[in-house]
Ligand SMILES: NC(=O)C1=CN([C@@H]2O[C@H](COP(=O)(O)OP(=O)(O)OC[C@H]3O[C@@H](n4cnc5c(N)ncnc54)[C@H](OP(=O)(O)O)[C@@H]3O)[C@@H](O)[C@H]2O)C=CC1
């Protein structure tokens with residue numbers, strides 16, 4: 256569900272061995288193009304798509320699915336799930352974010368919308384174009400019940416896609432959501448020309464923030480230090496292939512957030528997660544200065560002033 260870069264790449268890797276996959280997009284014109292050209296020219300132009308992928312614009316076509324991978328932008332997930340037939344099939348959530356307004360993690364959103372469905376989360380360091388190209392990738396596949404996660408992991412594993420099973424759903428989700436905000440911060444470091452020491456500092460102190468917040472929301476430390484947390488943080492904090500990082504580069508150069516966001520069709524989830532994270536961290540009594548700085552920049556604050564404020568905070572002991 257969702258034929259952006261990630262949904263298309265997941266369809267491609269799962270269909271590579273001939274497994275039939277329905278790929279749902281809300282835009283019938285894009286569905287027609289994918290069917291005709293065997294390519295997704297808007298979101299994943301480089302991949303020649305498998306014949307086993309059958310695109311559709313009709314959510315009813317998913318009613319018979321063995322499982323549904325949900326890959327819409329995080330803020331769109333509830334609305335789309337509401338339209339999906341209640342067929343009780345497992346839902347694997349692949350989006351990264353926290354719902355605005357409710358501050359709920361996406362597994363909680365899915366459980367409210369589909370109370371009869373087993374729910375799992377797939378998250379990790381996974382640039383879509385690499386997954387679609389069949390490059391080796393490892394992910395966390397988390398479900399509260401190991402008897403749900405284990406069979407799903409075995410069903411989606413492929414020669415190039417290696418899922419690691421976890422029962423820490425909150426941990427898997429929080430890593431993916433928070434790293435997007437931190438990737439923006441690392442992009443700012445590059446855009447503002449602050450150097451590689453600063454980037455390493457943001458990654459390390461950002462990881463401390465992710466851990467503080469995660470522990471406060473019931474995540475396990477080892478999950479945050481795993482593929483879906485630290486692994487994804489390292490990936491997206493060091494590459495312009497990351498949309499969040501690229502957004503940060505623009506912010507660091509002093510370009511206005513409104514213009515940067517208006518210019519892009521693809522989603523940079525960190526821009527939506529940052530304000531929610533700000534509120535959720537405040538509600539949990541957790542200090543997140545790097546995430547807070549990203550929020551201020553997205554709100555139009557001056558880059559130099561935000562960096563100076565970060566660096567002039569009172570000294571503290573290292574650690575979580
Ligand atoms: N790209 C990646 O490498 C990875 C992405 N993710 C996560 O996956 C999720 C999706 O990202 P990605 O595929 O890259 O995003 P893209 O920007 O590539 O595509 C977004 C997709 O979502 C659709 N969409 C937008 N708004 C809505 C809506 N309100 N209802 C239904 N569909 C909508 C778009 O359709 P339309 O064209 O009609 O607007 C498009 O198909 C995000 O949460 C992201 O963080 C996770 C891992 C890797």
Ligand SMILES: O=C(CO)COP(=O)(O)O
Nearest residue numbers: 379380381382497498499
């Ligand atoms: O989540 C991702 C890789 O794991 C993709 O990162 P971006 O959304 O920043 O491109």
